[in-house]
Amino acid sequence: MRVLFLALGSTRMPTVIEEANEVAARGGSAVVLVTIISTAHFHRFDPKVRIVRVADIVQTVPGSMAWWLLFKGPEVATHAAARGPLRGQVRRVHNAYARRIARMARRGTAFKNTPVEGNPVHQDVFDHVLWHTVLRAETFDLMVVADPMSMPMAQRLVRARRAPTAKKIAFTVDAVEH
Amino acid sequence: MAAAPGRDVAVVTPWLPTRVRPAMGAFVQSMLDATVPGCDSMDVYHCDEWPIDVGEEDRGRIDGALHELIPRARHWRPAGERVRRLHLPVPLTFQLGYDEIARRHAAVVRTALDGRPLPQSVVHAHVGLPSGWAAMVNARPDARIFVTEHASYLDKLLDQPGSRAMYDELLHRCSGLFAVGEAVRRPLVAAFPHHADRITIVPNAVSFADRRTEPVTQLHRWLYAGRLIPAKGVTTLLEAFAQCHAENGRLTLTFAGDGPLLKTLKERTAELGLTGAVTYAGMLRHDEALALMRRHDLLVHPSHFETFGMVVVEAAAAGLPVLVTRCGGPEESLAGIESDAGELVAIEDAPDALVEGYRRLRDRFPHGMDLAKARATLADRYSYDAVAQAHARAWFPATPALDAVVTA
Numbered sequence: 001m002r003v004l005f006l007a008l009g010s011t012r013m014p015t016v017i018e019e020a021n022e023v024a025a026r027g028g029s030a031v032v033l034v035t036i037i038s039t040a041h042f043h044r045f046d047p048k049v050r051i052v053r054v055a056d057i058v059q060t061v062p063g064s065m066a067w068w069l070l071f072k073g074p075e076v077a078t079h080a081a082a083r084g085p086l087r088g089q090v091r092r093v094h095n096a097y098a099r100r101i102a103r104m105a106r107r108g109t110a111f112k113n114t115p116v117e118g119n120p121v122h123q124d125v126f127d128h129v130l131w132h133t134v135l136r137a138e139t140f141d142l143m144v145v146a147d148p149m150s151m152p153m154a155q156r157l158v159r160a161r162r163a164p165t166a167k168k169i170a171f172t173v174d175a176v177e178h
Numbered sequence: 179m180a181a182a183p184g185r186d187v188a189v190v191t192p193w194l195p196t197r198v199r200p201a202m203g204a205f206v207q208s209m210l211d212a213t214v215p216g217c218d219s220m221d222v223y224h225c226d227e228w229p230i231d232v233g234e235e236d237r238g239r240i241d242g243a244l245h246e247l248i249p250r251a252r253h254w255r256p257a258g259e260r261v262r263r264l265h266l267p268v269p270l271t272f273q274l275g276y277d278e279i280a281r282r283h284a285a286v287v288r289t290a291l292d293g294r295p296l297p298q299s300v301v302h303a304h305v306g307l308p309s310g311w312a313a314m315v316n317a318r319p320d321a322r323i324f325v326t327e328h329a330s331y332l333d334k335l336l337d338q339p340g341s342r343a344m345y346d347e348l349l350h351r352c353s354g355l356f357a358v359g360e361a362v363r364r365p366l367v368a369a370f371p372h373h374a375d376r377i378t379i380v381p382n383a384v385s386f387a388d389r390r391t392e393p394v395t396q397l398h399r400w401l402y403a404g405r406l407i408p409a410k411g412v413t414t415l416l417e418a419f420a421q422c423h424a425e426n427g428r429l430t431l432t433f434a435g436d437g438p439l440l441k442t443l444k445e446r447t448a449e450l451g452l453t454g455a456v457t458y459a460g461m462l463r464h465d466e467a468l469a470l471m472r473r474h475d476l477l478v479h480p481s482h483f484e485t486f487g488m489v490v491v492e493a494a495a496a497g498l499p500v501l502v503t504r505c506g507g508p509e510e511s512l513a514g515i516e517s518d519a520g521e522l523v524a525i526e527d528a529p530d531a532l533v534e535g536y537r538r539l540r541d542r543f544p545h546g547m548d549l550a551k552a553r554a555t556l557a558d559r560y561s562y563d564a565v566a567q568a569h570a571r572a573w574f575p576a577t578p579a580l581d582a583v584v585t586a
Contacts, residue, residue: 010230014198145247146242148230148269155243158250164350168253171226171267174197 001028004140005172008054009149011054013041016146019173024048031134035152052134127156142168142176184523185218185574188296190287190313191304194224194263200428200463201435205328205358205382205488206304207464209569212562214261216570221254221298222263223290225283225312230269240269241282248289253392266290268308276331276338280308284315286542291316302571303330306355310348320452323352327362328382328485334370342428349373351463354572356380360487361506380572381511382488384563386557390497397540399430401474403467403489404481406437411480411503411525416443417478418529420450429455431478432472436461471496476539480532481505487529494519494556497549501535511556519552551560 003023007016020030024046031050045051048102135157145154154169170176190212193203211449216218230240231396266286270279287296295318298360302324303309310325313530318325325348335341350372355377357363367374400419412433419431433443433456439460447456462470467489471477477493479502484490487507493500494512500520512519523535531573539547558564 009230015196018197019295145251148228148244148267149232151243151247152241155246158247169247169251170253170266171251174253175251175265 001026002138002140003028003030003142003144004034004134004138005030005144005146006150006154007032007146008035008153009147010036010038010041012147013037015172016144017041017044019144020049020145021046023173031138031140033130033134035149054130076175122159127153127160140167142170142173144170144173147173183217184264184299186221186298186300187213187217187219187573188221188223188301188313189281189299189304190223190225190309190316192225192227192268192283192303192309193304193466194222194226196226196563198462201461201467203304204464206217207382207488208385208562209304210566211258211385211567213569214258216566216574217260219377220261221296222257222261223287223312224263224265225268225286225309226265228267228269230271232271237271244286244458245289246270248286249292252290252312258402264290275338276307276335277338277342279343280311280344282339283308283312287312287316294585296321297320300324302326302569302573304307306345306348307326307335308342310352310355311344314348314351319565322573324354324356324569325352326356326358326380327366328358329362330483330485332362332365332485346370346373349376351420352376352564354378356568356572359484359507359510361510362485380568381560381565382486382491383562384491384495384560385468385550386495386553386561387469388472388496389553393497394475394499394544397424397536397543398428399432400476400478401434401471401493401498402433402478403434403462403470403482403493404406404436404479406433406439406443409482410437410444412439413446414527414529414532415464415478415480416446416450416452416456418532418536419456419478420452422528423452427455430457431455432459432463432470432474433458434459434467438501467490468496475496476501476520476536478532478536479505479508480525484508487511491556491560494549494552497553499539499547499549501532501539503531511560512552515548515552515555517546519546519556520547573575 005016005020007013016032020032023030031052032053035054037051037053042051047119068097074097078090145151167171168176191203191206193206195201195203195207210222232578251265254262254264268286269281270282296316299321299323301313301317303313304326306325307328329335336446357366357377357379358381359379363377363379366377402412402415406412446456447453471493477498479490479498479500481503482505484505484507490500490502490508491511502520502522503525504522505525509522516522521535521539523531
């Protein structure tokens with residue numbers, strides 16, 4: 001069985017570790033998507049379990065997609081908006097934004113505190129890079145929505161018809177035969 | 179066992195054993211195991227609380243997503259003959275009142291049912307709030323609702339006006355509320371005297387199927403089974419053990435459980451020089467804990483409060499003497515057989531009461547007690563058959579020859 005675990009909140013990591021390791025032990029494949037993971041948790045995963053960190057995805061997105069979404073797009077929008085008396089203020093806001101995102105991306109913590117909706121960077125980039133780097137390339141028998149923080153993203157995938165990549169959705173791997 | 183027709187039951191519970199918390203809700207699992215033979219079918223709704231720490235807006239988004247996902251992520255899983263289980267997450271932020279928590283449980287169950295009522299004519303919930311409320315809100319108008327109350331947080335719940343009012347409404351609607359002991363029934367009757375006739379005592383079910391092959395011959399191997407939290411008196415236990423170990427170096431102590439005091443206990447164990455005598459077995463599955471009882475000589479349970487104290491009865495069922503504090507449930511469960519089963523001591527922060535209790539027990543063991551009598555008495559009160567019959571009489575009162583069905 002091929003299982004994708006959405007564990008963006010990391011609030012139920014002991015359960016995710018147990019379940020993913022069991023999938024691997026039974027000869028299946030497990031991919032765990034996280035925003036941040038402690039070293040202790042990381043080392044408790046079976047080596048056969050693939051851990052995908054959001055920050056890593058963003059940094060490895062080929063070409064200009066991440067660049068466009070994170071920097072160029074906002075820059076173009078800033079140019080369009082920065083006219084008249086508000087020009088200086090808009091540019092200052094944009095520069096502050098760009099510095100902050102660049103710093104977070106460089107540190108690999110770009111999404112450390114943004115596992116829920118409400119952050120446009122999170123929504124725009126996150127789903128897109130997940131789709132292009134994980135979901136589109138693989139098919140899953142099951143997508144496990146493993147914590148509350150992952151629910152909005154799972155909802156978006158379902159709405160965008162990207163969830164059919166996983167034949168089933170569940171809140172625990174134990175809910176289905178595996 | 180044969181079941182009579184038309185005995186379909188829905189069970190709503192916030193607790194069941196899980197992978198990482200295998201001991202959580204063991205008493206619910208025991209009740210299911212005990213009662214399902216008398217049913218045609220049993221649907222179990224496990225409303226699993228998932229903590230989150232987000233603001234109001236994000237919580238709203240998460241709730242919206244959850245209710246949209248449930249219809250796609252709803253998978254009934256067989257959990258034994260005639261039983262199937264549905265796992266439903268209930269995301270909860272901190273600082274919610276018990277009333278709001280109950281409403282969230284109810285909403286999740288309603289979504290899982292696509293807004294339709296629970297189809298069963300008998301609905302049983304574990305704890306009044308949140309699950310009793312969730313059962314009541316989602317039950318058919320003609321359904322008979324029962325609740326087993328064993329919440330250790332009952333006093334806090336009754337202190338909140340909103341949840342107290344909901345509890346009153348639940349008692350008004352339900353056909354019976356089973357308190358697992360007087361420690362639970364007493365505050366409920368005091369809070370709701372107008373519902374006193376509905377609040378009866380039906381204890382937790384304990385398996386007496388297995389017994390140890392070798393009887394206890396000396397009280398050397400101590401066992402504690404439970405959470406490692408201050409309310410369980412585990413630090414006092416460690417100090418008491420240190421004193422007794424100083425008198426007899428052959429004594430050992432096993433902590434079976436997990437909790438926030440684990441690190442503190444381990445550090446103190448090292449300070450006391452007891453690393454070789456004290457074992458930390460971690461969180462165990464229920465069957466593993468029962469097996470561990472059969473490899474020890476004495477259960478020590480120094481808790482400050484227990485609604486029932488299931489582990490004490492389980493230890494006695496396993497043929498183990500018990501050294502237990504007078505913390506509510508155990509006085510009641512061991513009533514009349516205290517000295518046969520072991521020793522009851524006062525709750526104290528200092529280890530003296532436990533130490534003295536152990537010395538008294540050691541000095542009169544084995545001739546001053548009757549473990550077989552204690553076991554037989556407890557089986558009459560708490561065995562699967564005894565508890566299953568009590569449930570079946572309440573659930574299916576119109577069915578003749580009820581006891582024959584359950585115990586056949």
